[in-house]
Amino acid sequence: MNEFSFLLLAFITYLLAMLTGFLSLFGSGSQWRKVSYFLGLGGLLLHSLSLTVRTVHSGQPPFTTMYESVSFLAWSCVLAVIIFERKFRLEKTGPYLWLVVVALMALASSPALPKAVNPLVPALQSYWLWLHVSVTLLGEAFLAVAFVASLIYLLTPEKKPGQPSQEARRQNLDQLAYRAVAVGFPLFTLGALVFGMIWASKAWGRYWGWDPKEVWSLITWLFYALYLHTRLVHGWKGKKSALIAVLGFLAALFTFFGVNYFLSGLHSYA
Amino acid sequence: MNPKGAWKFLTSVRLAIALLILIIVLATVGTFIPQEREAEFYQKNLPGISGLVLPLGLDHLYRSPLFLSLVFLFLLNLIFCSLQQIPAKFRRLKTDQEAILSASSIILEPQERSHLERWLETDLIQLTSIFRKRHYRVRVSATADGKTFLARKGWPGLFGPELVHLGLIIIIAGGLISAIFSQRISLALVEGQTEKIPGRDFSLRLDRFTTEYYPDGSVRDWKSLVSVLENDQVRLQKTIEVNHPLKYAGMSFFQMSYGHDWDRTLLELEIVWSQSRRRTVTLKVGETIHLEDGARLRALSFIPDFQVDDSGQAYSRSAEAANPAALVEMAEGDKQVFLGWVFHGHPELSRYQRRTGPELKVDLKNFSAPSFSVLEASSDPGTDLVWAGSGLLVLGLLASFYLPYREVRLKQRVGSPPVLLTYARKNRDAFHREVKTLLSLANKKDLKDKGDE
Numbered sequence: 001m002n003e004f005s006f007l008l009l010a011f012i013t014y015l016l017a018m019l020t021g022f023l024s025l026f027g028s029g030s031q032w033r034k035v036s037y038f039l040g041l042g043g044l045l046l047h048s049l050s051l052t053v054r055t056v057h058s059g060q061p062p063f064t065t066m067y068e069s070v071s072f073l074a075w076s077c078v079l080a081v082i083i084f085e086r087k088f089r090l091e092k093t094g095p096y097l098w099l100v101v102v103a104l105m106a107l108a109s110s111p112a113l114p115k116a117v118n119p120l121v122p123a124l125q126s127y128w129l130w131l132h133v134s135v136t137l138l139g140e141a142f143l144a145v146a147f148v149a150s151l152i153y154l155l156t157p158e159k160k161p162g163q164p165s166q167e168a169r170r171q172n173l174d175q176l177a178y179r180a181v182a183v184g185f186p187l188f189t190l191g192a193l194v195f196g197m198i199w200a201s202k203a204w205g206r207y208w209g210w211d212p213k214e215v216w217s218l219i220t221w222l223f224y225a226l227y228l229h230t231r232l233v234h235g236w237k238g239k240k241s242a243l244i245a246v247l248g249f250l251a252a253l254f255t256f257f258g259v260n261y262f263l264s265g266l267h268s269y270a
Numbered sequence: 271m272n273p274k275g276a277w278k279f280l281t282s283v284r285l286a287i288a289l290l291i292l293i294i295v296l297a298t299v300g301t302f303i304p305q306e307r308e309a310e311f312y313q314k315n316l317p318g319i320s321g322l323v324l325p326l327g328l329d330h331l332y333r334s335p336l337f338l339s340l341v342f343l344f345l346l347n348l349i350f351c352s353l354q355q356i357p358a359k360f361r362r363l364k365t366d367q368e369a370i371l372s373a374s375s376i377i378l379e380p381q382e383r384s385h386l387e388r389w390l391e392t393d394l395i396q397l398t399s400i401f402r403k404r405h406y407r408v409r410v411s412a413t414a415d416g417k418t419f420l421a422r423k424g425w426p427g428l429f430g431p432e433l434v435h436l437g438l439i440i441i442i443a444g445g446l447i448s449a450i451f452s453q454r455i456s457l458a459l460v461e462g463q464t465e466k467i468p469g470r471d472f473s474l475r476l477d478r479f480t481t482e483y484y485p486d487g488s489v490r491d492w493k494s495l496v497s498v499l500e501n502d503q504v505r506l507q508k509t510i511e512v513n514h515p516l517k518y519a520g521m522s523f524f525q526m527s528y529g530h531d532w533d534r535t536l537l538e539l540e541i542v543w544s545q546s547r548r549r550t551v552t553l554k555v556g557e558t559i560h561l562e563d564g565a566r567l568r569a570l571s572f573i574p575d576f577q578v579d580d581s582g583q584a585y586s587r588s589a590e591a592a593n594p595a596a597l598v599e600m601a602e603g604d605k606q607v608f609l610g611w612v613f614h615g616h617p618e619l620s621r622y623q624r625r626t627g628p629e630l631k632v633d634l635k636n637f638s639a640p641s642f643s644v645l646e647a648s649s650d651p652g653t654d655l656v657w658a659g660s661g662l663l664v665l666g667l668l669a670s671f672y673l674p675y676r677e678v679r680l681k682q683r684v685g686s687p688p689v690l691l692t693y694a695r696k697n698r699d700a701f702h703r704e705v706k707t708l709l710s711l712a713n714k715k716d717l718k719d720k721g722d723e
Contacts, residue, residue, distance in 0.1 A: 119490065194664060222294050228696075231696070
């Protein structure tokens with residue numbers, strides 16, 4: 001069994017977790033919900049094996065290429081799903097988050113992302129690579145939870161005839177998004193911005209240089225700062241803050257993928 | 271605007287929201303318009319918007335007056351907001367020392383208010399234990415007028431947002447100091463070279479420079495062994511690597527890059543007069559050596575990556591030895607017998623050569639140039655402030671999210687219905703709901719508190 005067989009098995013297990021998750025939305029699906037949860041847990045184990053094998057084999061942190069980073073982001077998302085499902089119950093958000101995980105796994109396994117291990121360029125040889133990237137991606141995984149919850153919030157109509165629990169449902173989604181931001185935002189701040197600045201100052205001799213990746217992670221951070229402040233002003237809560245959580249995650253995605261492909265800068269190592 | 275209006279404007283969350291949006295928009299624009307280029311670049315590549323880019327300073331957006339004034343306004347907003355909030359928070363913490371039953375109760379900040387259906391009497395004791403179990407500090411006071419119940423926890427969270435804002439103020443201040451006072455000097459040193467650091471009373475000497483490679487030929491690391499010299503005395507010797515700078519006297523030295531001093535390339539040339547007559551010589555670029563029979567050989571120049579432009583001029587496409595070539599001249603007496611470019615690895619290439627006899631050939635057998643290490647010396651007095659600010663920022667975030675401030679007040683005054691007041695900075699509605707659940711617990715006779723919800 002090599003890293004790719006483990007990855008494939010994890011992928012299949014996540015796929016099943018997603019399917020059972022959607023099944024749990026119909027009728028009294030509490031059994032399916034449990035099945036989905038344990039499938040997710042099993043997938044996480046398989047995925048962890050894949051990442052460990054890769055790390056041992058390459059002797060490098062498992063996020064030095066796009067394939068590794070996407071795989072690690074998917075792993076972090078699963079971790080976030082498991083934690084939130086246990087603590088707060090994800091309800092409708094769960095299966096759609098599995099959809100995100102499955103999409104990330106499909107991207108990671110696709111031939112578009114080369115699987116070869118590349119030797120690390122001098123700038124990347126630092127233990128800050130571990131800290132900076134892992135904490136950032138972990139933070140982004142929780143922001144993904146907020147993204148999905150906010151998206152569902154925006155797509156849930158305010159009032160539906162014959163469904164008096166609609167408002168409570170929307171309130172729960174709003175709560176869920178906020179709780180996810182409460183975990184993701186501090187992690188993102190620490191990993192992306194603070195650890196990023198410390199590493200930049202060690203490797204490049206300056207903590208901030210308006211490199212596109214730096215600017216975009218700042219933009220992402222500002223979006224979530226905006227999200228938190230809009231909740232303080234009455235009337236902005238709900239719809240507007242949900243919209244901002246969605247935009248914030250899109251900014252995070254652009255920071256992750258877009259900057260590498262569309263803008264050139266110091267972070268384009270590939 | 272009157273002073274009161276200005277104060278309100280500068281402390282408002284609405285201003286913060288407006289500024290956040292504006293800064294997001296401008297910062298985004300700056301990543302799509304290439305920064306710090308010549309004016310011609312924008313006229314040529316962005317003809318449609320160059321009339322907008324240049325006057326607004328969007329070509330150097332992050333240090334343009336437009337962007338900096340937004341940052342400045344943001345800084346003012348942060349400062350004024352803190353000035354308003356910090357005393358208010360302290361007042362809130364102090365209120366339990368005041369007569370909280372007094373008619374003029376201080377209502378601070380937004381708080382959720384609702385009326386209770388009934389008066390709480392003996393169940394106040396139960397309520398106290400419920401809240402104590404949840405780590406609240408509880409105070410119950412009773413007077414002839416009535417009773418109050420005050421429970422609170424998480425004072426670090428009360429100041430969390432202020433810590434975050436203070437952290438940001440310090441980071442922005444550090445950034446301004448960096449922008450004004452930081453210095454960066456690039457030093458290119460060959461082995462053995464000593465360079466005085468401008469404005470400082472010490473020098474740096476490169477003792478040894480090595481490049482390490484991976485098996486596939488890509489660079490693994492650059493290592494510069496350097497000595498710090500003060501009054502010709504070696505104070506310190508250290509190897510600088512990427513990610514491992516040298517810190518000395520408030521300055522940091524970073525391994526940035528490396529290169530070859532191609533102007534001092536040592537060439538190994540083979541001169542072939544005929545099958546039986548050949549000779550190999552070594553000389554530096556710019557040198558002339560005398561051969562037998564009064565012949566002279568001169569190495570005029572060396573190009574590491576030979577390329578010819580449209581006008582027939584030779585130039586180097588890059589600083590790497592991708593297509594190395596040397597310009598060589600040979601003369602016998604007053605007569606030039608050979609002039610032209612000789613290419614390493616391509617002895618047959620004679621396109622850029624002029625010679626008298628078809629037999630005469632010059633071949634570039636080998637070449638080596640001294641390599642130099644590019645170090646960057648920087649001093650940045652803003653850095654420590656940025657670290658201090660970052661620390662406060664992270665602590666503040668952790669406090670606000672994980673030790674949130676919670677406050678519950680029950681007021682039961684004779685002649686008015688009992689009032690429940692809850693205060694939370696974040697997640698207000700959820701907290702109000704939670705408290706109501708806790709209150710309903712107190713109603714139940716045989717109270718079995720099962721911990722958290």
